[in-house]
Amino acid sequence: VKNKQEQEQAIKNIMNKFDETTRNLYRDTLALVSKKSAHSTKTSIRGEILDIIKKEARK
């Protein structure tokens, strides 16, 4: 059985297989999806994800 620390470490290991840009984008997208309300449409969420990506690209 894996405890919390082991699980967190395993997630970190998976994240570290990807570059920093992808890691940042993933965290931001997850936060966005977590905040979405019942009224958010799939299209609007898709648009917001693309905005996050564009913003990251401009950095």
Added chain:
Amino acid sequence: MIITEIKCVNFFRFYGDCTILCNPTIDRNITVVRGENGMGKTTILNAFYFCLYGDVTPPLFLSKMLNELANHELAEGNNTSAKVEISFTHKDNEYTAVRERLYKKTNGVVNQVGEESFNVFHKNPNNGNSRTIYDPDGFFEGIIPNNLRGFFFFDGERIDRLAKIDGRGEIKDAILNILGLTKLEYMKERFEELEKDLARELKKYQADSNQDLNDRYEVKESQKIKKKDELAQVKASIKLASENIERISAFLLTCNSASIQALENERIAVTDLIKRIDDDIKKFNKEIINHATRNFKHSLVSFAFNDVFTYLEGMREKGQLPSDIKEQFIDDLIMKRRCICERELIEGEAPYEAVMRKRANAGRSELDNAYIKITAYITQQKESMKRFFEQYFGIHSEIIGLEKQKDAQEKRLAEIKKDFDASKIEQVKMHENEREQLDEDLKRYYKLEGRLDADIEDITKKMERISQEIQNLEVRGAQGKAVKQWRNNVLQLGQLNTEIHTYFIDTTRINLDERIREVFDSMKEKEYRFARLTDDFVLEITNNLDDGDDKRVLSTGEGQIASLAFIASLVSYAREKTHFNLLSDFGGGDFPIVMDSPFGNLSAGHKQNVAREIGNLASQVIVVVSNEQWSASVEASMQPRINAMYMMSDGVIDDQKMGEHTIVRRQK
């Protein structure tokens, strides 16, 4: 979420205000509601469904929600309401959820007025004022999503289905939901859509000569959408057919004939056994494929090995390979110019030429070594081949044995079917015909489901390959390069999302498996039984017998215990998973279990064990139980954990025609 109060007003059997106070503590976390059959036990469970999710389950219907007595008492032109209020705490905040319907009597008829209302009020801890929560449905969905409610508010007599093969979809879905993996699936879908949008955009910046790649991708994409739609339809059909079979089975189990009930019970047991045999057959088939995949080279080259070995041995017997005479020995004779037969060896003369001919066939050390190596290798490979086939036939004979068992059980099933057909009860015959058709349909749907799953997987793989090729194409202009970069980001995000998803599924299954085993052990009757959650998310009960004879004859009670163990594991997992909040719609924390008839099908031993352990299943347990299922020993086992006990009894009214109703009183 901890429930503090449930108030039913004019809700089905409950006339006026009927309130149950819970207020569990760590030591005393069980609230018991007892009553005779027909007093409204099921209504209590449905009060949760109605208040929190807006529906009820048969035999209740919302059209008859207003209590009969309240209905009769309503004067012309007056209004009344039927409602359920549930007060609860969640993450140190106090809430009250209220769902209500208003009624008015006009021209002697009582009708619902306006829409049903649903509100959740949040009590401000500082001033005690309440404010209405915006989007109450969405708010409660974030506490216990509708599709998980069956794990928190359930009929104890029916949960044994989780421990049946058909429960696996439910179990996997519950795990996905409780972990919030549905959120990861939601993200996966958005990434796929976004990737599609960007691929379309990218087309504008690619050379025309490369457009066929995009076309190929789009064709695959539309094929995938079509297959997914078909799969969704097949899944819906499976669900519907299964529900109908369950309905027919419930009818047969409760019909007036004891022989029909016994037949149906036997059919359930036999069908269950066949499913388990099928599962084992699948397991062995998988094993045989794995074995062949890992070791197939042996079987592929086995004939070549035999041919080479026979050829080499033949040559050796003929003295051709390798010769007994070594090359070095001949060279020494030539050097000494004398043969072993003492003849002189002079170049050009017959003895010399004869010795030189021998030299041509003489065994060289390299050849010797090569021969030894190759024959040793072939001998070793022949042994491996032997082991390969022994193992192969070993697994194969297991499959044959299982198929024989399956045949025997299917024959028994056919006999049961004949007995049903011979029944003189018309309704039984009618249900049997319907069931036969449903069974046929289900078989067809399952085949179709498997085929569609495989097709979708195949198309997805092809799409991934084409997608990579598209990403490697040259694009024109700065905007084209930007789009290409965005698309690459989306592809990377999708990949990361998939890896995290896979990790969580595996880890959760392993952790839940461990917990299920512990909880099952605390409640089981037979020492040698073990519950586990398999790699395929099947809740399985196995025997751990020394003789290795795994006779799994699962009783309904054991299925119920295993299902309870699963639910308890899920709830305890939810309690501890608050640190994964970011991932989950299901916020984690403390949760209640509300059980109707927890002891329904249990043997005396199991009943005792469940009564003893029930308080450990969740932070709060609300048990609704019939007097018939209640006993002194059950009470004694549960007593130390009970915080309140309520009795439901028939309300006394002068005129029974006015409508029956239930009174709920707290026991001292």
